[in-house]
Amino acid sequence: MPDRREELLPAKTGVPTARCDGILLHSLYDPMREAEQYLGSLSLPSQPHTFLVLGSCLGYLEHRLSSLYPDAKVLSLQFSSFFKGKEVHSLPSSHCWYPDSDRSVEDFLYERLEGADLQELQILSWKPAFHAYPRTAQSVSEQVLQVLREMGRSLPTTYVFGRRWILNAIKNFLFHFPPYRLPTTPHPICIAASGPSLSRNLPYLRQFRDRYVLWALPSSLFALIEFGLYPDLLIMTDGGNYAPFLLYPYLRDRNRKKPPLPLAFPLTAAFLPPRASLQPVLFHQGTGIERQFLSSFPFPLPYVPPNGTVAGTALELALHTTTGPVVFLGLDLCVENSEEHVRPHPFEELLAGKTSRLHGAETPWLKRIWDQYPERITPKHRTSPALQTYAGWFRMHAHRWENRVFRVSPSPVDTGMEEKPPSFLGTFPPIASYSLQSERHHLSWEERKRIVIKVITKIQASLPTVDPHIARAFDISKVDDGNPLHPRIRVETTLARILKDLGGDL
Structure with a gap:
């Protein structure tokens, strides 16, 4: 004042x-x-x-x-x-x-x-x-x-995935090098999240497909490709084994004539075996294990702050990439009646596989909705503490992207974004082609192995200090060194095995 x-x-x-x-x-x-x-x-x-x-x-x-x-x-x-x-x-x-x-x-x-x-x-x-x-x-x-x-x-995520992040980073560096480069663009970017309202917006996405760059979150991929929409980029940040499951509907179908899938992920994300249908795009989130590899890339990897939700990560990356507007679709941050995600969704196949004549699918699904989303916000919408936290993050940062970030199909959960009707996509002019930049710089397999051996040796020698988040994830100071299940011993055994496989030694 x-x-x-x-x-x-x-x-x-x-x-x-x-x-x-x-x-x-x-x-x-x-x-x-x-x-x-x-x-x-x-x-x-x-x-x-x-x-x-x-x-x-x-x-x-x-x-x-x-x-x-x-x-x-x-x-x-x-x-x-x-x-x-x-x-x-x-x-x-x-x-x-x-x-x-x-x-x-x-x-x-x-x-x-x-x-x-x-x-x-x-x-x-x-x-x-x-x-x-x-x-x-x-x-x-x-x-x-x-x-x-x-x-x-995010703290439990750090504790659970600390060890896995190290292994993911090593494998992603070895097998996804060199990555493609994400070009800057003046074009609008539409980010497809997996809320139930995305189903109502798919016709508009297809009608105006030549007017924007389409990014997708993993949970929305199945619905997009079933509707004939192929994203220009998919963003994945999860480090767990379940994360690639959301991509399998795309990757497993080898008979369909479809373009390659550009996939943006940090080094710590879940590892996917390299294949011709994947075009890796790497960014980093500032973890200690990622910093060990940054100097080995031929260009600076974009830094995207860690976020509790992949939607926040996608937004930060989009703002780093485009000078134009960013439009979210399906960012509901709540469930609608019995619909938790846009349909079809890969998890529905898992649920269908557990049904029988005596045990249907609807009862356990509705029970999950009531248990996981306890807060009723309208007669047909429910939300959870986690989704409210994510919505709070968007509201708190709304001043940063005022008049630049929008959301289609309003949700009862406030994100601080300006709401737009689906016809808003039609106000964009047609865009030129959009493609990733391939990188000619290349490190041989032997050169990458030497870099990894050097990094692993450094981690093995200074595990408690190389990254405070990861080191504390192993509870190094709280377990008896004589216990063969000591987390540090378990980690060092894993690192020793990797070193041996790469031809290095301790």
Whole structure:
């Protein structure tokens, strides 16, 4: 607020205190003692790992925390840039965020918080600042909550897939090199998600197919190709074995005359054996194992921040690729009646295979809908905490792509995107051809093997530090070294076996 009156004044003990619009932000007598008493009133663990301080103003909380817990990580989010350079604490500037920062709260937290920090994160709020800066405090608090939801949901993924990410990265580098290059384009990009409303939009996608570049998420691929629509790019980020199952309806049909499938994925995504029908396009998400290979590529791989949902990853990649509009279709983030996905969907075949005369398909399917999507938002729509978290991410970032990112077929779940009718696709002019750029630079199999051997040897030698997320995923410090099932031993055995297969040695 431009008319806000903020001022510094001396406390009786000689240290500074502050006031905003008549609201005293620290004690007029002894701000240091006030901060100490506040911390003493809290039930803090004896050895806390990470503190996140909201609205500390002159930083007396951070100053005291650094004295009490010198080994703890302390991060500060201020509600006013007035206090920049005036704080009494000595935190590095990289651990402090201010409203005039060129980074968002989310970017700051993702940069500074690691997955393991969430387990022992202590959030401290300085109440006078919440009274003096209510709007900023509410905005910052909502963003903090959203990030913690996202990171909390991705943390189990890190723990489960940490070991698999290493193996996926090695195999993808060995067998999908060199990748194709994703060209920049001025053309509109339509991203087909797998919500039930996509079925209603398929005729419009086909009618105006010459007016946009079609990207697809894995769950929508089956429905698209059944309708005669072949995507210009498919985006896959999942690292589990189930992820390629969504691609099998396309890959297994060798008799159909169809174009190759351009597939964009990070090195850590699930490995698919190379074949002529696949055109790999690689990007990276900043994990430690990916960084080991980046210098070996003939061109910089685009960086796409990790996201809880592949739809968010696809949007970030699209904004990196096109200067034109981006349009989502099927991004419902809810179920509609008994429909969880667009149809047909590969999972329906799995369910059909378990049915019999006495055990039908509808009852277990409806039970799953009620169990997995407990929140009823309309008489025919239900959603889940996970989908609400994803919707919150889109809402929180909506200001970044205002007037550029749209959603067709409105859903009752708010994403902050401007809604458009399906006929909106017809407003785009016809586009020229769109194709990937093939890369002539090539590393021989032996050269790739040597690079992988070097990376594996480095990981084997420094497993706990090569990537904090992956290292902690193995719980290295929590298991007895004498146990043959020790996660680190299991990982090192896997790495040793790969080294042996590649002709290297430990």
